[in-house]
Amino acid sequence: MSRAVGRGGGSAVSRSADVAQLAGVSRKTVSRVFNDEPYVSADVRRRVLEAAEELDYRRNNAARALASGRTRSIGVVTLGTAGYGVASLLVGIERAVRDAGYALRVVSTLEGEPAGIARAVDSLLDQGVDGIVVSEPVDDGEVPVRVDVPVLFLGAPPVFDVPRMVTAGVGADVLARAATDHLLDLGHTTVHHLAGPQRWYAARDRLKGWQTALGARGRSQPPVIEGDWSAASGYAAGRELASDTSVTAVFAAGDDMAIGLIHALVQAGRRVPEDVSVVGFDDNPVFAYVTPPLTTARQPFDAAAKEGLRLLVHAIEKPDVDLPPASPPPVELVLRSSTAPPPGLKRGKRGDLAAPPAPKP
Structure with missing residues (x-):
């Protein structure tokens, strides 16, 4: 989404004229001072610079007022x-x-x-x-x-x-929603979220996308765990979540946190993706080569x-x-091996989800 807003405020040339008027010199003299040209007395240079400071007139305004117009x-x-x-x-x-x-x-x-x-x-x-x-x-x-x-x-x-x-x-919010929808499409009842630090706009966008996906399907929103983008914070979150056997899917707001999370889950005896599915965010190429390779949302940098x-x-x-x-x-979701249907569900022959067969009497 893009927008442009026009505002008033005058041109660089008019402000150059203001400096000239306040200093009692010509606009050409102002240009000479800001371009450090010779044949300008010390007194005149001082008056121009003092006037420029009083009017908050920048050196680049003078440069843009020259014939070239722009510095490219x-x-x-x-x-x-x-x-x-x-x-x-x-x-x-x-x-x-x-x-x-x-x-x-x-x-x-x-x-x-x-x-x-x-x-x-x-x-x-x-x-x-x-x-x-x-x-x-x-x-x-x-x-x-x-x-x-x-x-x-x-x-x-x-x-x-x-x-x-x-x-x-x-499109971070749309990517986050796609990541959460992927886990719900696999059959997970809900998805936990390991968020980034909320002072970051990107972390807020990813949190919003996760909330939107769950809300659209009427699913419960588990408590959010906030990390700091590091693998260490993901590891700490993983240790917290590992003891809760109802957790079957986690969307992490960053790949580093996702890897730390997976390490903690595996250490605690929770298999990924057989017991818990994990999705990251960013698509750091390194994480295509970890075990298991990480499913992630690819940012279109x-x-x-x-x-x-x-x-x-x-x-x-x-x-x-x-x-x-x-x-x-x-919007691109990179599907690898860190996600699967939750325990109790399996893939049908065409890749659709199917419940396990009922036991024979």
Whole structure:
């Protein structure tokens, strides 16, 4: 889903004129100061810079006011982590930016640092980027920053005010629903959920998809266990669930947590998938080679990045034209050997579910 919102606020040229008027110089002199050209006295340079600071006028605004109009660069704000999902999305963004003919500027943030996004955006604006991609998965509340270029919020809701906003999702809630439906289709009465940390937008989307799938079929929603994306938190959840023999299916919000969960279940004597089926999320290629190979929801990192960048470039290059319709992200469930019908059900000859035969009298 994508949308664009136009707002007022004036052009970079008009603000350049404001700086010139406040400093008592020409607009050309303002341009010379910000491009560090010679033949500008120290007093004039000081007055221009003081006026620019008072008006919150950025260096990149001056650059965009030059004849070239744009720098053909796009900035990315992303969480600095080695996690598979975040890193894979960043790789997809990098490819899409370069394929679109733009240079890439990346600034990383730290989880739990609310001011980090504002500083990252400020840094990118100071570099004169034409647009910004926010691939920031953690909810740190409203961000007090003023932006004057189009912004793509990828997989997360808007966190600050922008002149033209583009949103593009990865369909995490739809994927989570597909993962849960798969387990219900196998015959499981309900599905437990090992969620990610709820400060993460992605974890909330996956929780929502799980809830939607169960609610649509009138199934009970077991208590949610919240992990932290790590295999260790999955292992802890597995130890908690292993003692409950009514648990026959678990949807984990991340592949790492799913692997930790499976390890704990097997240690406790619960077979996977014969006793408990497990589905992960992301499709980290490594987990096709564990025992059992992990069934998982594959995130469309490249497709989401490409579609989002297509819309962002449109917003940059055609600011007065409405955005084209967005293509929905693909939904793909990778079926491997960690899921099966629950104990007491078996596959029929055509793959349909069948109850065990009644005992002979």
